[in-house]
Structure formats: structure tokens, C-alpha cells
Amino acid sequence: MYVKVEWLGKTVRVPVVKYQGRLWFHWQGETHSVEISVSRRAGGATAKTQPGVLSAPMPGKVTQVRVAKGDRVTKGQALVVMEAMKMEYTLEADRDGKITELNAQAGVQVALGDVLVRVGEV
Amino acid sequence: MAHRPRSRGRFTKLGIANRGEVAVRIIRAAQELGLETVLLHSSVDEKTAAFRLADETVCIGEAPSALSYLNINANIQGALSTGCEAIHPGFGFLSENADFAEQVEANGMIFVGPTAKNIRLFGDKISAKEHVENSGGPVIPGYRGEDQSIERMIKECEMMGYPVICKAAAGGGGRGLKVIRDKASAKELILSAQREAQSSFGSSVVFLEKYLENAKHIEVQIFGDPSGRVTSLLERECSVQRRHQKIIEEALSPSLDDDLRAKISQVARNLAESAAYVGAGTVEFLLQDGQFYFMEVNTRLQVEHPVTELVLGVDLVKAQLMTAMGQPLHWPKQFQPRGHAIECRLYAEDPYKGGMPSTGKLLAAEWPQGPGRRFEVGFEPGDDVTANYDPMIAKVIVWDETRIRAIQKMKRTLSETIVFGVHTNIPLLQVILSHEEFLSGKMTTRFFETHFSKGLAKQEYSKSEVALIQTLNAQVSGATSIADSENGGAKSSPWSHSWGKA
Numbered sequence: 001m002y003v004k005v006e007w008l009g010k011t012v013r014v015p016v017v018k019y020q021g022r023l024w025f026h027w028q029g030e031t032h033s034v035e036i037s038v039s040r041r042a043g044g045a046t047a048k049t050q051p052g053v054l055s056a057p058m059p060g061k062v063t064q065v066r067v068a069k070g071d072r073v074t075k076g077q078a079l080v081v082m083e084a085m086k087m088e089y090t091l092e093a094d095r096d097g098k099i100t101e102l103n104a105q106a107g108v109q110v111a112l113g114d115v116l117v118r119v120g121e122v
Numbered sequence: 123m124a125h126r127p128r129s130r131g132r133f134t135k136l137g138i139a140n141r142g143e144v145a146v147r148i149i150r151a152a153q154e155l156g157l158e159t160v161l162l163h164s165s166v167d168e169k170t171a172a173f174r175l176a177d178e179t180v181c182i183g184e185a186p187s188a189l190s191y192l193n194i195n196a197n198i199q200g201a202l203s204t205g206c207e208a209i210h211p212g213f214g215f216l217s218e219n220a221d222f223a224e225q226v227e228a229n230g231m232i233f234v235g236p237t238a239k240n241i242r243l244f245g246d247k248i249s250a251k252e253h254v255e256n257s258g259g260p261v262i263p264g265y266r267g268e269d270q271s272i273e274r275m276i277k278e279c280e281m282m283g284y285p286v287i288c289k290a291a292a293g294g295g296g297r298g299l300k301v302i303r304d305k306a307s308a309k310e311l312i313l314s315a316q317r318e319a320q321s322s323f324g325s326s327v328v329f330l331e332k333y334l335e336n337a338k339h340i341e342v343q344i345f346g347d348p349s350g351r352v353t354s355l356l357e358r359e360c361s362v363q364r365r366h367q368k369i370i371e372e373a374l375s376p377s378l379d380d381d382l383r384a385k386i387s388q389v390a391r392n393l394a395e396s397a398a399y400v401g402a403g404t405v406e407f408l409l410q411d412g413q414f415y416f417m418e419v420n421t422r423l424q425v426e427h428p429v430t431e432l433v434l435g436v437d438l439v440k441a442q443l444m445t446a447m448g449q450p451l452h453w454p455k456q457f458q459p460r461g462h463a464i465e466c467r468l469y470a471e472d473p474y475k476g477g478m479p480s481t482g483k484l485l486a487a488e489w490p491q492g493p494g495r496r497f498e499v500g501f502e503p504g505d506d507v508t509a510n511y512d513p514m515i516a517k518v519i520v521w522d523e524t525r526i527r528a529i530q531k532m533k534r535t536l537s538e539t540i541v542f543g544v545h546t547n548i549p550l551l552q553v554i555l556s557h558e559e560f561l562s563g564k565m566t567t568r569f570f571e572t573h574f575s576k577g578l579a580k581q582e583y584s585k586s587e588v589a590l591i592q593t594l595n596a597q598v599s600g601a602t603s604i605a606d607s608e609n610g611g612a613k614s615s616p617w618s619h620s621w622g623k624a
Contacts, residue, residue, distance in 0.1 A: 003597040005590060014590075017485045017542045018598045024485060025594055027587075029537030030549060036595055058479045059509045063317070084479050084509045088318060112481070 052119040054091050056110045060084025069102045072122070079117050080104045093119050130348060130448040133207035133232055137162050138176065139197045139222075140212030142500035143516060144423070145172035148210045151439035153177075162200045162209075164190035169505045180204050185510045191215040192324070194222045198229055208232035208446055210439075214512065217422040218245045234446040236346070236401045236421045243397055244419035248291050248329055254416045257396055259389060262408070262415045264331030266291075275312050278330050280305065285333040288312055290319035297322040299366045301333055334415070336566045337408035339363065340375050342390035343430045345441060345451075346399040353453055354387040355430050355438075362554060364477070364570045369547070370554060371426035372464045373433045376525055376563030377409060386414055393419070402427075402442050408567075425467065425517070428496060432463035432521040462525040464532050466551045468516040468541070470507045473550035476577040481509050485543035494521040494528075495535050507544045515544070525563065529555055549578055 002013040003025075016025040023034045064081035067073060073093040080091040100120035110116065135158040138145050149159045149172060161176035166185040173179055182200040183190030190196060192215055201209055209226050211217035211234070220241040226233040235241070244250045248266040255261050265278035279286045279302055288311060290298030298319030300311040312328065320326040343355035359375035360368040378386065390405035393416070404424050406417040427438045434457045441451055471477045484505050489497040498517040501507060507515055520535055522528040533555050536548050557573060559565045583591065 001598065003594050005593055007590070014594060015486070015488070015540055015542075016594050016598050018595065019483070019485050019543065023591065023595050023598065024542035025591075026540045026542075027590070030552075031540055031542065031546070032591075033542075033545060034591055057475075059481055060479075063321075083321070088314060 051095055052097060052121070053115055054079065054094065054117040054119070056082065056112055056114045056116055057089065057091075058082075058084045059112045060089070060110065062104045062106055062108050062110060062116070063088070065102070065104050065106055067099050067102070067117070069099050071099045073097060073099060073119060079119075082110070091116060095119060096122065098122050129227055129237065130232060130446060132447055134158060135160065135204075135206050135208070136234070136443070137197075137201035137204070137206035137209040137231075138172070138212065139191070139201075139209050139216055140214070141167050141170065141172060141191065141511065142514070143171075143498040144212040144214075144425075144500075145170075146175055146500055147498055148212060148439055149175050151437065152210070152443060155440060155443055157443070160201065160204045160206050162197050164510075166506075166508060166510060171500050171502050171505070174502075178204055185508070187215065187511070191511075194219070194225050197222070198225055198231075201226075201231060202229060206231060208234055210234040210442070211422070213422050213425055218420070220245060232446050234401075234442050236399055236403060240397055240399050240401075240403075241421045244403075244421050246291055247289060247293070247418050248327075250419055251416070253397065254393060257393065259393060260413070260415045262331050262334065262417070264329060266329040270316070270327060272309055272312060275328075275330065276305070276308050279308050282330065282332050285335065287331050287333040288315045288328050289331065290315065290323055290325070291327040291329055292323040292325040293319055298328065334408050334410050335568060337410040337415075338375070338377050338566050339368075339406065340378065340386065340409045340414065341404050341406040341424075342387055343424070343427070343438075344390050344394045344399065344403050344405060345438070345445075345453075346394055346401060346403070347445065347451065348400055348448070350395065350398055352391045352394040352399060353455075353457075354391050355434055355436065355457060356459060357383065357386060358424075358426055358429055360426060361565045361567050362560065362570055363567050364574070366567075368426065368467065369469075369570065370464065370466050370551070370560075371429055372462065372525070372528075373429035374459055374462070382409075382412070382414075389414075389416070401445055402438055410566075425514070426465050428498065428517065428519040429463040429465050432496070432519065433459045433461060435460070461521055461523045462528040463519060463521045464525075464528045465517055465519045466532060466536065466555075467514050467547075468518060468539075468551075469513045469547045470515045470544040471513055471547055472545040473547050473578045474545075474580040477547065477550075479509060479513050480545040481507050482544050483507075484515075484541070486540060487542070488538075488540040489516075489518075490535060490538035492535070494531060496520070503543075515541075515546070526561070529561065550574065553578065 003016050023036050060082045063083045067079050074096050077093045078090045082089045097119040101118035104116040136152045137160045138148050139162050152159050159176045160178040162182045180200040182196040216222040220238040223233040223238040251261050286302045288300045298315045300315045302308050302311050315328050316326040339360045342357050346352045357375050358373045360371040362370035402423050404420045407414040470480045472480050484501050486503050496519040520531040522531050
């Protein structure tokens with residue numbers, strides 16, 4: 001749909017679609033996508049990533065798990081390798097620590113946002 | 123089976139062993155030639171543009187490519203069961219699989235493409251290089267041996283000196299391809315390349331080559347007719363690449379003068395003629411310091427074929443179909459290029475998150491038509507963009523009289539292009555198209571990595587923009603349950619489709 005808005009003294013027709021809590025609109029030559037928080041406050045309040053929590057950045061398949069639960073890891077170490085759209089992506093430890101949770105298994109399909117690994121503080 | 127193999131001749135029904143925008147491209151060309159079309163598709167591709175456009179469809183297997191688009195037998199059976207007399211493989215998938223080409227013909231159908239022998243010679247990147255080397259052509263030094271052990275590979279890297287590039291022997295399109303910059307990362311990268319090669323091409327064989335740091339990617343479109351004559355359709359430049367996947371392509375190259383153009387065309391033609399090449403193919407070169415080196419031959423239609431079509435006034439897909447039908451093309455002996463064409467590949471990815479693949483339901487799409495603008499699109503609003511296949515969802519191609527005008531047209535076109543539901547790389551394309559190095563035409567294959575490897579930084583919204591977002595949100599949220607009386611045109615607008623679903 002289009003929404004008419006006043007902008008700098010002019011009426012502008014803005015193409016807009018809202019779907020699953022996300023607002024898509026085309027504005028001044030660029031498509032924008034903003035997550036609308038449940039509390040109705042606009043402005044793109046996206047969930048902050050927590051340190052040590054590694055979730056699937058996209059839907060895809062886990063191809064390799066390089067660590068086991070209880071392993072000590074260092075920041076930057078490759079933990080899980082995923083494949084999506086035929087490209088490989090490697091999830092790396094974002095801090096030094098110990099693997100406290102491991103939900104990844106080679107060959108298994110995972111969804112966007114699935115928590116695959118937790119790296120606990122030592 | 124009592125089929126008589128045949129390689130060329132009249133047919134009326136064509137199977138398309140592909141998906142997405144290229145399937146649409148082939149179906150349209152075939153329908154315009156009066157052919158019936160059958161889409162051979164996977165179980166998750168019923169909601170795509172090609173599925174709706176094809177005269178007939180047949181599901182050949184489940185979502186994973188290995189079970190459908192890469193499954194030779196499933197494609198053959200699907201085509202036979204629907205009475206196809208020929209198969210066009212598009213690009214990617216089975217398009218460069220000699221066994222498939224052979225199987226198609228062994229089952230009495232025509233393979234729209236080069237001969238199995240052509241594919242076998244050039245499809246294996248190692249035998250292709252040897253063929254070029256033997257005919258005195260320019261190749262890059264490297265290791266193409268049978269010993270694929272990691273120890274040997276690393277030893278060869280050390281001898282060659284870094285940087286070294288590792289490529290899949292059976293590959294193309296950037297998959298299974300890694301640049302190795304030091305010994306520390308060599309093992310990891312080679313093993314990763316072998317894995318990617320295995321999963322993408324069914325063979326883990328890789329080879330090593332000295333990596334040219336400041337080279338341009340130049341490729342020559344060739345087309346062989348059954349009499350053995352090969353025509354050069356001049357070159358394209360595809361130096362704007364990320365992880366060795368092309369992003370922006372253009373014809374002609376801003377980097378060649380007439381002399382070099384004639385030379386590179388001649389090398390490509392000689393190579394194709396020496397192999398009795400039939401149909402559309404592309405000879406890829408790297409150009410550095412005025413020297414060009416053979417890289418590979420792609421024995422198929424290329425993703426970027428439209429830029430050649432626009433500057434030369436040809437239809438390469440129809441030419442492929444005509445050749446398969448045994449009909450002459452009536453092309454001039456030498457093509458005269460007109461103006462400049464640029465193609466941008468639209469990838470479903472988030473440019474503000476380092477190009478992370480983006481999947482989801484396509485909520486709305488608007489492709490702003492205009493003189494010299496062309497869109498190749500595989501999805502329509504309501505369709506799902508899944509993680510099963512390549513992230514390229516569309517191509518935007520423009521033509522204008524000069525390169526700079528074509529760039530301006532592309533920027534304008536992209537600014538009016540709307541895709542809701544999945545993120546696209548359009549913001550990134552815009553930044554590239556405005557970059558000084560691209561504008562100068564001096565970009566090399568390192569251009570993207572040098573300037574854009576970090577992706578784009580998301581800009582904070584200003585106060586007035588936040589207010590705008592709130593207004594839009596309030597309007598769209600308030601209106602979702604009631605008819606939009608304010609916006610009388612909504613029902614017939616391109617948004618009405620998604621409107622009903624939101």
C-alpha cells in the first residue's frame with residue numbers, strides 16, 4: 001500500500017508493507033526495513049546479541065562441528081561451519097571461554113536465530 | 123530404450139532443466155519461437171515465475187539440488203514423461219555436465235548446448251588449460267597435478283610463492299575457490315575448497331595457480347555454428363566481484379583498445395575452433411599490465427549474457443535454440459557494437475550485515491520500466507526466497523549511448539526498484555556505481571575486496587525519519603483490518619497483493 005505523508009512541505013506517497021513485525025518502505029531512492037518493537041515504539045529496536053551466545057545468522061545446514069561441550073575455546077576460534085546458498089560460513093567464538101551448550105550437529109538444518117553454541121565465561 | 127541419438131534437428135517441445143530468472147528467460151525465448159515449454163522443477167519451486175509461465179511443469183525431486191536440479195536421471199525421466207524433444211540446461215546445475223548432455227541425446231532428445239566432447243574438454247579446468255597451453259595460448263603458471271594430498275598442495279603453494287589461488291577443477295562461478303595468502307591459512311583454505319568443490323560439483327579435485335593481484339576479468343562471448351565457424355561476439359568486463367562471484371558486468375570493456383580487443387577475440391575464436399565448438403560459450407581471461415592470460419571456458423550461456431545482447435542486438439538464447447534446431451543464424455561476419463550496457467546482479471542479502479543471505483517471502487516488487495532498461499526476474503510477490511539455491515533473485519540491465527550515461531541510468535533505475543520481504547544488495551550496488559575507481563573504469567578483481575569487504579555501515583535514522591517511520595507504522599497498522607478508503611488505488615496497485623496478506 002501507499003501512505004501519504006507530508007515531507008518538507010510536499011505530499012509524498014510512500015510504498016509501505018508491514019509483515020511479521022517488520023516495516024518495509026521505499027524512501028528517497030532506497031528500500032528500508034525496520035523492525036517494529038512490540039511496545040509500539042518505532043525506531044528499529046532490534047534484539048541485542050548477548051556475548052557468548054552464537055546463533056545461526058541465516059537458515060542453512062550445519063556441515064561441521066569443530067568443538068565439543070566442555071571444550072575451552074579462544075576468541076576467534078572456528079566452532080561451527082554452516083552452509084547456505086552453497087556458501088560456507090564459519091561461526092567463531094566471540095570471546096574466550098568454555099562451551100556450555102552445543103545444539104549443532106553436522107548435517108542438520110537450522111533456522112535463522114537458532115542458538116547453536118553458548119560460550120560461558122571461565 | 124529404442125531411442126535414436128540425435129544432436130540437432132527440428133523440435134517443438136523444450137524441457138527447461140533449471141529455475142529462477144534464467145528459466146523465465148529461456149521459456150520466453152522458446153515461446154516466442156513457437157515452442158512448447160516444460161519446466162523440470164524441484165518440489166519447492168512451484169511458487170516461482172517460471173512455474174507460472176511454462177506451458178507444462180513436472181516435479182523431478184525434492185528441494186536439495188542433488189535430488190532434483192543436479193539429478194541427471196530425474197531430469198531425463200521428467201522430460202521423457204512429458205514428451206520433450208530437447209532440453210535447455212540454462213546455467214549452473216547440469217549445464218556443464220557432459221554426462222547429462224550425453225544422456226539427453228542417448229534418450230533421443232536434443233541437448234541445447236555444445237557437444238558432450240566440448241563440455242568434457244573445457245569443463246575440466248585442468249584439461250582446458252592443457253589444451254590452451256598446447257596450442258600456444260597464454261596461461262597462468264600453476265599446479266594441476268593428480269596428487270590432491272594436502273601435503274603436496276601446500277608444498278606446491280610454497281614453491282609457487284603466495285598469493286596462490288585454489289580452484290575447483292570441475293567448477294566455475296566462484297564456488298570452491300579460495301585465495302591463499304600465507305602458509306598459516308593454506309591447509310584450512312585448501313580443505314575448505316575441496317569440500318565446497320565436492321558439494322557444489324560432485325568432485326573434490328582442485329588446482330593451484332599463481333594469483334594475479336591486479337588483474338581485470340575480461341571474457342569473450344563466442345558462438346560456434348555446426349559448420350565449424352566460430353563467431354566472436356566481443357568482450358564483457360566483469361571485474362567487480364566478491365568472493366569471486368560477479369556482481370556487476372558490462373559490455374564492452376572500458377579497458378581494451380581496438381588492438382587488444384582484436385587480439386583477445388582472435389585467441390578465443392582460435393581456441394573454440396580448434397575444439398570444433400558448437401553453440402554459446404565464453405572464454406574467460408585475466409588482463410594485467412596489457413597482458414592477457416586464459417582462465418577458463420564456460421560451455422554454456424552466461425548469467426551476464428544480456429549485456430552482450432544489448433550492445434550487439436542479438437538474442438543468444440534464441441540463437442542457441444535455432445542452432446539446436448539446425449537453423450542458420452544470419453549473423454554478420456563481424457559485429458559492430460553500439461553504446462554501452464551494464465548488468466547488476468540483485469542478490470537476496472543484507473548489505474548492512476556483511477552480505478548475509480536473506481530469505482523470506484517476497485512481499486512486493488516493482489521493476490521500473492523505461493527506455494533501455496531490462497529486468498530478468500525469477501520471483502513474484504508472494505513467492506518464497508529460500509536458502510536452498512543461489513541467492514541471485516533478479517538482474518537489472520541497462521543500455522545507453524555511453525558508459526557514463528549507462529551508469530547514470532543504472533543508478534536511477536536501482537533507486538526506483540523496490541523489493542520488500544527480502545533484503546537486497548541494491549544499497550551496495552549504488553555505492554559501487556558511484557565509486558571513483560569504478561567510474562574511471564580502472565577497477566580490478568581486487569576492487570570489491572579493497573573497498574567494500576566490510577560491507578556498509580547502517581546509518582542512524584534522524585529524528586524526522588524516526589517520526590516518519592512512526593507515521594508509516596501507525597497508518598499501515600491502523601489500516602490492516604479495514605478497507606483503505608483513503609487510498610482508493612490500493613486494490614489495483616502493485617501492493618494490493620501483499621496488502622491482502624499483511
